[in-house]
Amino acid sequence: MRIGVLTSGGDCPGLDAAIRAVARRLSGEYDFDVLGIKNGFKGLVEGDIEPLNRYSVSGILPKGGTILGTSRRTVEELRPDLPVIQGNIKRHEIDAIIVIGSVDEVAVSSMLFENGINTVCIPATIDNNIYGTERTFGFDTAVSIATDAIDRLHSTADSHNRVMVVELMGGSCGWIATMAGLAGGADCILIPEVDFSLQEVAELIKKRHLQKSFSIIVAAEGIKEMLSQTEKQLARSRFVADHIADYLEQKTGMEARTIILGHVQRGGSPTSYDRILATRYGVKAADMVAEKKFGSMAALKGTDIVDIPTIEVAGKVRRVDAGLYDLASVFFG
Numbered sequence: 001m002r003i004g005v006l007t008s009g010g011d012c013p014g015l016d017a018a019i020r021a022v023a024r025r026l027s028g029e030y031d032f033d034v035l036g037i038k039n040g041f042k043g044l045v046e047g048d049i050e051p052l053n054r055y056s057v058s059g060i061l062p063k064g065g066t067i068l069g070t071s072r073r074t075v076e077e078l079r080p081d082l083p084v085i086q087g088n089i090k091r092h093e094i095d096a097i098i099v100i101g102s103v104d105e106v107a108v109s110s111m112l113f114e115n116g117i118n119t120v121c122i123p124a125t126i127d128n129n130i131y132g133t134e135r136t137f138g139f140d141t142a143v144s145i146a147t148d149a150i151d152r153l154h155s156t157a158d159s160h161n162r163v164m165v166v167e168l169m170g171g172s173c174g175w176i177a178t179m180a181g182l183a184g185g186a187d188c189i190l191i192p193e194v195d196f197s198l199q200e201v202a203e204l205i206k207k208r209h210l211q212k213s214f215s216i217i218v219a220a221e222g223i224k225e226m227l228s229q230t231e232k233q234l235a236r237s238r239f240v241a242d243h244i245a246d247y248l249e250q251k252t253g254m255e256a257r258t259i260i261l262g263h264v265q266r267g268g269s270p271t272s273y274d275r276i277l278a279t280r281y282g283v284k285a286a287d288m289v290a291e292k293k294f295g296s297m298a299a300l301k302g303t304d305i306v307d308i309p310t311i312e313v314a315g316k317v318r319r320v321d322a323g324l325y326d327l328a329s330v331f332f333g
Contacts, residue, residue, distance in 0.1 A: 001095040002033040003289055004049065007066040008040030008073065008108070009101040012126045012138025013270030014278035016060035016067055018100050021282025022122075023057045030290050035094060039069040040101070041108065045081045047088045061275060064268045074104050075111045082115055089117060096294060098285050100124050102136075103317060106297060110314035113295035120288045121297035121310055122281045126266045128175040131316035132308050133299035137278040142169070142265040143179045149261055150184030150216060157214035163205060163248055163256040165217045167241035169265050174220040174320045176265065181218035182328040188215070189328050190244070192222040193320045198244060202251040208333045209254065219244055280305050 005022050007015050019036070026032040036056070038048040060067055078085075089097075096118035099109040102125035109121040123130040126142035146168050157164045166186075170176040174191020181189035188204055190196055205215050224240040245256035270278070277300070284298040284305040296307040 001030075001289075002035060002093050003096050003098065004035045004037045004044075004089075004092070004094045005052065005068070005098040005100070006037035006040055006043060007068050007070045007100045007124070008105045009070060010072070010125065010266065011065050011070055012124055012266050013064050013141040013268065014137035014274040015065065015070075015100060015124060016057075016063045017270060017275045017278035018122055018124065018137070018282040019052070019066065019068060020057040020060050021279040022098055022286050023052045024054065025283045025286035026289065027053065030286070032289075035092065036068050037097070040071040041073040041078055041085075042071045043069070044085050044088060044097075045078075047091065049088070049092055061279075062269050064270065070101075072104065073108065075107050078108055079111065085112070086115075086117070096120065096289050098122065098289065102127065103130055106130060106310055107314040109297070110295070110310035113310065118292075118294040119310070120285045120294060122285050123297060123299065124278070124281075126169060126176065127171050127173055129171065129173040129318050130313070131318045132297065132313035133318075134302070135277065135300045137274045137281065138266065138270070139175065140273040140277075141268070141271045142176050143183065144271055145265050145268070146176055146180035146261060147183040149259065150180060150186060150218065153216055153259065154185070154214075157216060160255070161213040163215045163217065163245070163252070163254050164259060165219060165241040165245045165248070165256060166259045166261070167219050167221055167239055168261060169263075170220045170222060172222040173317065174222065174325075177218050177220035178320050178325055178328055182324075182331075184216070184218070185331065186216050186218040186328075188217045188332050189325070190217065190219040190223050191320055191325065192220060192226065193322075194325055196223075196226070198247045199251070201244070202248055204333050205248060205252050205254065209252075217244060217248075
């Protein structure tokens with residue numbers, strides 16, 4: 001068999017570990033030919049495909065990013081290219097494709113399977129928002145980077161009696177903000193899954209500063225659409241942290257500073273946890289191909305890696321657990 005593998009969507013730590021595991025398992029255990037599809041689904045459309053072997057994946061386990069490159073394509077964007085994709089798959093004699101990516105990639109993988117293309121999906125995103133699995137690789141690294149940043153802010157915030165507003169990634173979900181905020185001792189965490197008002201945050205800060213000289217607010221980037229029109233008018237930039245800092249300065253009279261970690265959160269070497277999880281996903285995906293369990297996604301359930309149909313999870317998003325946020329809120333203020 002000839003198996004293609006691609007990485008699509010946002011890059012995240014652990015992609016190379018997954019590619020390595022797929023290539024090693026398929027070529028070593030099953031003696032299959034492995035093809036690397038360059039730059040996500042774009043490479044599948046353009047026919048930008050090259051062989052993968054033990055040499056090409058050697059030494060990539062600790063690296064960030066992806067040796068195959070990546071790009072973003074939604075179902076709607078890719079559907080018109082289906083005839084071209086089917087032609088390239090036939091031309092390269094590809095029997096199945098392993099898709100490594102996030103929410104959109106799960107949906108595309110499901111769509112391709114419905115159109116006669118054998119697919120297996122591996123969940124990969126720092127956002128940890130793929131439905132059907134308890135953890136995506138890349139998430140642990142992002143949380144570790146964000147937690148380290150929050151830890152470092154405590155001393156400078158205390159020294160200057162400031163409010164520090166830290167904006168973290170996560171799309172429309174607050175997983176990174178919740179976990180990093182909890183681990184880093186944030187005084188307030190704002191996420192899309194929980195309603196809030198900046199007036200409530202201001203009151204919390206004023207009450208806290210009767211006893212403490214500083215505060216650290218962690219905000220998920222996805223809360224921007226939750227801000228009221230009045231709150232948005234106070235903003236000086238497109239970053240949600242600036243919206244919050246401007247509002248808090250005006251309402252509390254305290255000096256506020258913003259920290260935008262941005263893409264730093266998804267760069268660099270993956271943690272040991274993400275390396276191992278990506279490796280487990282890669283081996284499982286290779287086994288699923290060998291067992292012809294197409295139209296499926298590898299998923300973490302408890303301590304086990306299992307396979308679930310992509311049609312059951314495509315188009316769905318995994319939100320932050322209410323109980324986890326409640327735990328974090330115990331330490332607010």
